[in-house]
Amino acid sequence: MNLRDTLILSFTTVASYRTRSLLIVLAMALGVAAVVVLTALGDGARRYVVGQFSSLGTNLVIVLPGRAETTGGFPGAALGQTPRDLTLEDARFVGQLPQVRRYAPLNVGVAELTAGGRLREVTVLGSTAELLPIRSMKLAQGSFLAHGSERSAQIVLGSQLAREFFPDGKVIGQRIRLGDSRFLVSGVLAVQGESMGFNSDEITIIPIAYAQELFNTESLFRILVEARSRNAIEPAKAAITHVLKLRHDGEEDVTVITQDAVLETFDRILRALTLGVAGIAAISLAVAGILVMNVMLVAVAQRTSEIGLLKAIGATAADIRRLFFAEALWLSLAGGAIGFALGHFGAWMIRLAYPLLPAWPPTWASVAGVATALLTGILASLLPAARAAKLDPVLALSGK
Amino acid sequence: MIRLSAITRVFHMGGQEVRALNSISIDIASGEYVSIMGPSGSGKSTLLNVIGLLDRSDSGHYELDGTDVTDLSENERARVRREKIGFVFQSFHLVPRLTAAENIALPLILEGLAPAERKSRVDAALDAFDLRDRAHHRPAELSGGQRQRVAIARATILRPTALLADEPTGNLDHRIGAEVMALLEGLHHAGTTLIVVTHDRELGARAHRHIAMRDGEIVADEK
Numbered sequence: 001m002n003l004r005d006t007l008i009l010s011f012t013t014v015a016s017y018r019t020r021s022l023l024i025v026l027a028m029a030l031g032v033a034a035v036v037v038l039t040a041l042g043d044g045a046r047r048y049v050v051g052q053f054s055s056l057g058t059n060l061v062i063v064l065p066g067r068a069e070t071t072g073g074f075p076g077a078a079l080g081q082t083p084r085d086l087t088l089e090d091a092r093f094v095g096q097l098p099q100v101r102r103y104a105p106l107n108v109g110v111a112e113l114t115a116g117g118r119l120r121e122v123t124v125l126g127s128t129a130e131l132l133p134i135r136s137m138k139l140a141q142g143s144f145l146a147h148g149s150e151r152s153a154q155i156v157l158g159s160q161l162a163r164e165f166f167p168d169g170k171v172i173g174q175r176i177r178l179g180d181s182r183f184l185v186s187g188v189l190a191v192q193g194e195s196m197g198f199n200s201d202e203i204t205i206i207p208i209a210y211a212q213e214l215f216n217t218e219s220l221f222r223i224l225v226e227a228r229s230r231n232a233i234e235p236a237k238a239a240i241t242h243v244l245k246l247r248h249d250g251e252e253d254v255t256v257i258t259q260d261a262v263l264e265t266f267d268r269i270l271r272a273l274t275l276g277v278a279g280i281a282a283i284s285l286a287v288a289g290i291l292v293m294n295v296m297l298v299a300v301a302q303r304t305s306e307i308g309l310l311k312a313i314g315a316t317a318a319d320i321r322r323l324f325f326a327e328a329l330w331l332s333l334a335g336g337a338i339g340f341a342l343g344h345f346g347a348w349m350i351r352l353a354y355p356l357l358p359a360w361p362p363t364w365a366s367v368a369g370v371a372t373a374l375l376t377g378i379l380a381s382l383l384p385a386a387r388a389a390k391l392d393p394v395l396a397l398s399g400k
Numbered sequence: 401m402i403r404l405s406a407i408t409r410v411f412h413m414g415g416q417e418v419r420a421l422n423s424i425s426i427d428i429a430s431g432e433y434v435s436i437m438g439p440s441g442s443g444k445s446t447l448l449n450v451i452g453l454l455d456r457s458d459s460g461h462y463e464l465d466g467t468d469v470t471d472l473s474e475n476e477r478a479r480v481r482r483e484k485i486g487f488v489f490q491s492f493h494l495v496p497r498l499t500a501a502e503n504i505a506l507p508l509i510l511e512g513l514a515p516a517e518r519k520s521r522v523d524a525a526l527d528a529f530d531l532r533d534r535a536h537h538r539p540a541e542l543s544g545g546q547r548q549r550v551a552i553a554r555a556t557i558l559r560p561t562a563l564l565a566d567e568p569t570g571n572l573d574h575r576i577g578a579e580v581m582a583l584l585e586g587l588h589h590a591g592t593t594l595i596v597v598t599h600d601r602e603l604g605a606r607a608h609r610h611i612a613m614r615d616g617e618i619v620a621d622e623k
Contacts, residue, residue, distance in 0.1 A: 005509045016497040309493040312454055313507045313554065314482020316475045393454045397493065 001319045010326035014334075017299070021331060024292055028335020028373050029342055031285035035369035036343025036361045038281045040350065042274030044359030049270060051358070053263045057134050059101075060259040061236050063094065063223040063244070084248045085219035088208065093243050099227055099236035104131040105208050106222040109215040113204060114177040115165045122161060123203045124178065126211020134226045137200065142172040142187030145207055153210065155183035160201040162188040178204065179214050233258050278365055282372055288335070289376030292328055296384035300324070300391075307388050308396025317389035324385035325378065332377025336370035343369065401430040401561065401593060402451060407460035409446050409616075420446040421457065422616040428595065428609075430561065433588045435607035436597045443616040444597045445566055451595065452485045452564045453477045465561065482510055486555030486563045486592075488584070490570035492547045494539040494554075500546075501526060501535040504553045511558060525553040529583070545576035552583060562593040569603065581606065 001009075014021045065086040091105040107126035112119060125131070132144045144156055155176060162171045162185075174185045183206060192200045212218065227236040237256050245252045300307070307320055343361060350359040409421035420443045428434055436444045449455035450462065453469060462470045469480060494503045501522050508518045526532045529549045539547055548568065555563060565584060569577030581603065588594040598604050612620035 001510050002512050005512075009509065012497055012502075305493065306495055309489075309495070310506070310510075311478065312452070312481065312487045312493075314478050314510050316478040318475070319478075319510060394449050397454070397489070 029339035032339025033342035034281035039365035040347035040361035046270035138190040293380035311393035328381030336373035435604035438613035486560035488565040490567035
């Protein structure tokens, strides 16, 4: 019997036991769909988190005042020490390092914004012109803080604030009061939405010197540094630590974190999570495989006399084996294909319901899901097929 | 053509030895019409199964068409069954999912014939057995006589040298049974060796050679 006829004949069999076949295909399809959907969710979460971090800027190194490190001493000793301030002067030294492309000092606080009879409390970022490229922010209109503008009273508004305070759309050049000082609106940020729990549509940005004055502080909240390249991130981190240690009397009292490290950790954790859920989903495929085996064993018992007949008219053991084998192949092929479609449909629904979550099933998961379905189906048919092929034709014909 | 020498077949049933065939020796020439008769349990079906290579003997020799087929492998036996033997069963043994035409085509599929060749052979068989208008019906939609005609068409589609029928009319009423027998005898006239196992005396009497069996032995062999 040739391959084509084997496939056709086994397909006829699969098609004629409709309920039985549908149930197996359904079980297989659900298993594959579970793998596809769950990995889509897991990988979607990973992409979402990575995307959020990336939107903070590329090759980013962040300098924080204070040591984020526990020492072996008794608690009081660590508590008693106040870390040295991180100053604008520190930031300038960091900016001079050859590994650093650009830097932006940062102060954050809350102040009252008043304009046109409206008043509300807003988050204020104090920084320099470099903040825009470092944080990969975009302007909707006007211009950002000018270079060397520490002393010019200009302000950049988040898109929502601009809408709220100037509903008529005329924003640029308007005067606005922040705390006790007056500012000139120079630009409006493009809509960016929330990123890392921080809504950039509701912030204002003013020159760093004004911010330090407003919040009455010499100390910086952060220094954001962009390294020259991905490879320069680690050297930059070392150089920054070194130069600040020198400036702080040999005391290493700042913490330098790189976005890459954080990102990599999240990436690893979420990848492991995705693999984990894929594994759990794959168990359902194994269960489907056992179902296939059970149903095939029943089929062999049901069709004993038919197998006897095929042997009587000259089918070899290999012919019989291949027929059952092909039957399992059809079932798992259909299950895999339907599950693939179902899974991608499910992922599409998730993306529709949660547009922020890029729930695209990873290619490896789709391939692995379908391949596992085929493999379990085929493995599950081995035993029943061997049993059918071994049947004694005389006994089989008499239905025993 | 069929030469059995000292064929013995032993079954073990509940610790007891049953000699279904006890040192059977017969020669059946090509083109003969033989009936094998005997009460149930006399070994006549076992004899037919051994002749048809469905069953093995425990001892003795079997020569078919001049070749010793006693010790053939399972695959070789399947090939010999396909090429030289046609089986007709009491309960027809049609595949319920397949149409009459597809059932008839089964041996051709096993033989690996191309679809075009299959179609012309099946068409010829459908005409020969008067099944043309039933070609696309499944066995459940056919009468008993029609089913047995499909089974005979299937058994003869590869033009076997020997046609082995085990109670071919057992599930048919008298009139239809006679029609089926006439059909089988027609095939015999065309040159096929016909061996019929039955316990129906009237049916057995129609053959040209009558073998009677009892307790695994041949008690009479008359022409």
